[in-house]
């Protein structure tokens with residue numbers, strides 16, 4: 001059966017998967033959602049015998065129904081190859097009674113690689129299928145990890161250009177270094193004077209700029225998005241939840257059909273939404289535990305039913321979660337509103353104008369599988385320290401937020417359901433915060449000395465992604481104000 005995509009803001013829109021991937025965002029400002037969430041058509045025990053690529057195919061084929069088997073398998077093979085430093089692609093590691101699903105073994109050592117290593121292939125395949133002759137210009141706002149993962153994915157991919165905006169003072173030194181050293185003639189990296197929400201809002205404005213779109217069309221360009229709102233990001237993320245269950249089943253750690261919880265360190269709500277989709281496909285997920293840092297807008301939302309972004313934006317040691325507008329939440333809102341685009345549109349308009357909205361009691365019913373909580377900076381650091389001291393396993397700051405929230409959940413509920421924590425970044429990406437959490441004395445050391453120290457302490461080789469930037473020259477040094485983003489784009493495209 002074909003999976004057709006609708007917009008969360010307009011009931012008339014119906015597009016194919018490849019069209020949704022090309023557009024990124026619907027013209028009415030809505031996000032694309034599958035008309036029906038498909039059900040897994042393989043038994044869990046069959047999936048348990050498959051490797052990552054095979055599982056990915058079994059999941060993605062149900063969503064990208066206008067791709068041929070050959071096209072989809074080709075995209076999967078190009079994405080999940082030796083760019084990943086582990087043959088499992090997403091290893092599942094047990095530590096202190098829970099399983100950490102390591103999603104950071106790709107080119108840029110954060111979970112964004114799981115989707116962004118395949119998105120360029122999904123996109124160029126989609127362009128071919130739809131006879132698109134224009135060059136695709138990927139426009140992206142990043143809180144740190146998306147940017148580099150998208151750059152790595154799209155660099156030198158024929159028929160594409162990529163422009164990344166990041167908050168100049170809102171990413172870790174290693175994240176910034178990773179981005180500004182990006183090679184590839186089709187890449188541009190720009191630091192903006194503002195926070196991530198400013199960057200994201202600026203990018204959305206450019207997408208909605210009709211005049212700019214027309215001018216680009218005349219020059220043979222069209223925008224698309226690599227942000228986590230693209231269905232081509234969401235769908236590949238569903239695969240690793242299925243794969244993690246299949247892995248536990250294969251290893252005899254879970255019985256077939258037995259429930260598992262997932263804990264997801266959350267920012268833009270893309271990763272946890274993928275888990276929600278996996279659950280709705282029939283994967284036996286019990287609780288979806290949404291972990292926030294001090295920017296705990298989602299925790300408050302799950303607790304009160306009111307989403308309120310009117311608050312101070314806090315810079316934390318888990319910068320990829322420093323977000324007050326979780327874009328992908330809209331897909332969940334749409335669903336719990338009974339797939340009522342009008343109702344969703346109303347709430348999103350309220351969010352846009354007043355920065356807040358409140359859902360009905362009936363809609364709150366639809367959230368009962370979710371549990372939200374948050375971890376402070378201190379709790380996050382303590383969790384890194386605790387896990388290292390108890391079992392020698394070193395996790396990054398984002399994963400530590402999730403791990404700390406899981407401990408709170410367990411204390412509150414006593415729930416003993418087997419649990420998988422999404423481990424979203426390598427500790428090497430946030431070395432300073434991680435090492436400081438283990439011992440304050442490390443703060444006196446330089447960035448790369450710390451990297452070596454971490455390697456010795458965690459007994460893990462320094463990832464290639466870090467080795468590469470030790471000596472790489474800076475090739476991008478552009479900065480701009482939020483108002484200047486349009487000029488930067490036009491300049492890069494010589495318009």
Ligand SMILES: *Cc1c(COP(=O)(O)O)cnc(C)c1O
Nearest residue numbers: 145267268269270271320424425
């Ligand atoms: C992007 C990111 C997150 C947040 O994921 P969302 O899908 O935006 O909720 C968490 N951790 C890390 C390391 C990330 O890069």
